Amino acid sequence: MELGCLNLILLLISVHCLNYSWGENSQQQRASALTVVEQTEENIGKRKEEATVEDDLDPEDIEVFYPTNKWQEVKPGQAIPAGLHVRLNLETGKNEAKILDDGNGKDGLKYWKQGSRHGMVNTDSKSFTAEELKKALKLMKQEGITDIDEGHEEKVRKTFRPIKELMEDFEAMNVVMETDMEIINRLVSKFNSTSATLENKVAALFDLEYYVHQVDNAQHLMAIGGLQLMTNALNATEPCIRENAAFVLGSALSGNPKVQIEAIEAGALQKLLILLATDQPLAIKKKALFAFSSMLRHFPFAQQQFLKLGGLQVLGQLFQAKGMESLRIRIMTLLYDMVMEKKLIQEVQDGSAQHQEKCHQYEKVNLLPPMLEQDWCILVPKLLTSTDHDTREKVLRTMNLMISSCKNEYQAMQGLSSLLNMLRSEYEELAAEEQGEGEQDGYFLGLLNSVNDIIKKLG
Ligand SMILES: *[C@@H]1O[C@H](CO)[C@@H](O)[C@H](O)[C@H]1NC(C)=O
Ligand SMILES: *[C@@H]1O[C@H](CO)[C@@H](O)[C@H](O)[C@H]1NC(C)=O
Numbered sequence: 001m002e003l004g005c006l007n008l009i010l011l012l013i014s015v016h017c018l019n020y021s022w023g024e025n026s027q028q029q030r031a032s033a034l035t036v037v038e039q040t041e042e043n044i045g046k047r048k049e050e051a052t053v054e055d056d057l058d059p060e061d062i063e064v065f066y067p068t069n070k071w072q073e074v075k076p077g078q079a080i081p082a083g084l085h086v087r088l089n090l091e092t093g094k095n096e097a098k099i100l101d102d103g104n105g106k107d108g109l110k111y112w113k114q115g116s117r118h119g120m121v122n123t124d125s126k127s128f129t130a131e132e133l134k135k136a137l138k139l140m141k142q143e144g145i146t147d148i149d150e151g152h153e154e155k156v157r158k159t160f161r162p163i164k165e166l167m168e169d170f171e172a173m174n175v176v177m178e179t180d181m182e183i184i185n186r187l188v189s190k191f192n193s194t195s196a197t198l199e200n201k202v203a204a205l206f207d208l209e210y211y212v213h214q215v216d217n218a219q220h221l222m223a224i225g226g227l228q229l230m231t232n233a234l235n236a237t238e239p240c241i242r243e244n245a246a247f248v249l250g251s252a253l254s255g256n257p258k259v260q261i262e263a264i265e266a267g268a269l270q271k272l273l274i275l276l277a278t279d280q281p282l283a284i285k286k287k288a289l290f291a292f293s294s295m296l297r298h299f300p301f302a303q304q305q306f307l308k309l310g311g312l313q314v315l316g317q318l319f320q321a322k323g324m325e326s327l328r329i330r331i332m333t334l335l336y337d338m339v340m341e342k343k344l345i346q347e348v349q350d351g352s353a354q355h356q357e358k359c360h361q362y363e364k365v366n367l368l369p370p371m372l373e374q375d376w377c378i379l380v381p382k383l384l385t386s387t388d389h390d391t392r393e394k395v396l397r398t399m400n401l402m403i404s405s406c407k408n409e410y411q412a413m414q415g416l417s418s419l420l421n422m423l424r425s426e427y428e429e430l431a432a433e434e435q436g437e438g439e440q441d442g443y444f445l446g447l448l449n450s451v452n453d454i455i456k457k458l459g
Pocket of ligand 1: 189
């Protein structure tokens with residue numbers, strides 16, 4: 001049974017379970033987060049009767065309203081998803097509801113709540129694909145629903161499906177109740193299958209990306225040969241495969257030293273560098289840069305290779321490439337972080353052999369000198385024209401990091417000193433406001449100090 005054809009009209013979620021099961025890969029907890037409620041023939045009959053007796057509804061009897069673009073009557077006791085148009089029809093005296101026409105309700109996923117019961121409906125297809133299921137669960141989590149009493153599951157006895165369909169659901173639910181490792185195995189073989197369509201493969205990568213955020217899952221992907229598979233896919237002919245393979249790699253590599261080592265051995269660094277150096281759509285560059293950063297961070301060996309393979313030149317060209325402006329801050333931040341990483345390691349006073357080894361490894365990574373040779377003195381301050389405080393903050397701290405070597409270039413830059421003076425006035429004002437509100441070490445004061453530092457050093 002494919003996840004993609006899960007035919008769940010409704011997910012009933014016990015949120016007290018969801019809160020702790022989320023992010024953990026225990027099968028039991030995952031299973032308990034999803035509850036399909038049983039219905040007997042007897043109950044179906046009973047509910048119909050009750051629906052006619054408007055004022056005598058059991059609060060646990062719930063019926064979900066499926067909104068469309070047309071006005072439909074809302075029956076008493078029906079749970080209405082959030083974000084709908086609701087009106088009173090004066091002719092009939094009944095409430096009616098429909099979907100807003102303004103794009104609200106994107107994806108057709110709607111959250112509903114009635115009393116202590118919550119759920120998700122898909123108004124587009126009345127069923128969930130794997131992707132929609134994931135989104136639905138995330139949305140549920142965002143709603144931040146709490147306090148459902150312990151006996152809730154026992155109390156909930158009715159559902160909205162005939163028995164036959166319900167049994168089919170349970171079959172489908174078994175898929176959801178696989179362990180993460182089983183899911184990863186299935187996704188990898190789906191991706192690797194020669195009979196899978198492009199759409200299937202991309203869907204498999206999309207789902208894989210979600211699972212490999214967890215350290216154990218990423219290591220499982222590695223153990224079954226999935227990292228090599230992803231690395232090979234970086235030069236697939238289909239752009240969307242290249243993009244999503246890079247995305248999976250980036251998430252798997254992130255903060256996961258074992259995976260970082262295996263991936264560099266599988267040749268991932270070179271292949272990512274090729275993606276960054278060659279003509280590729282922005283979406284691919286973005287994911288490749290993400291994977292590249294995940295590979296390099298806290299991995300001095302990869303940083304050494306990066307320098308040896310000419311990675312800094314590649315980043316410099318990408319930084320200046322037309323249409324790639326949105327990547328500039330990410331590139332600069334990656335370089336800044338790598339320089340700082342080394343600095344911080346070297347500043348730690350620690351005599352242990354492990355620390356000595358670390359320092360030794362970082363000694364071989366000399367990023368700053370080639371950065372100074374390769375025009376980064378000029379490239380970085382260009383970003384200071386941004387109106388975004390966060391961006392400016394990153395640019396200012398990078399400029400500060402390089403200033404002792406870049407002083408001449410900074411001084412010669414047209415308009416830089418007037419730009420710095422302008423920023424100073426702006427942050428003086430904002431810092432004063434901040435202090436007025438009782439903040440001592442405020443954000444804008446920090447920015448002001450940064451600007452002042454640079455101005456002072458430039459003399
Ligand atoms: C992918 O398929 C090939 C050929 O069928 C097989 O040799 C390889 O082991 C598979 N890789 C993974 C990771 O399943
Ligand atoms: C991808 O690169 C490998 C060598 O790294 C090559 O053998 C393979 O044919 C390439 N695949 C495609 C689709 O170009």
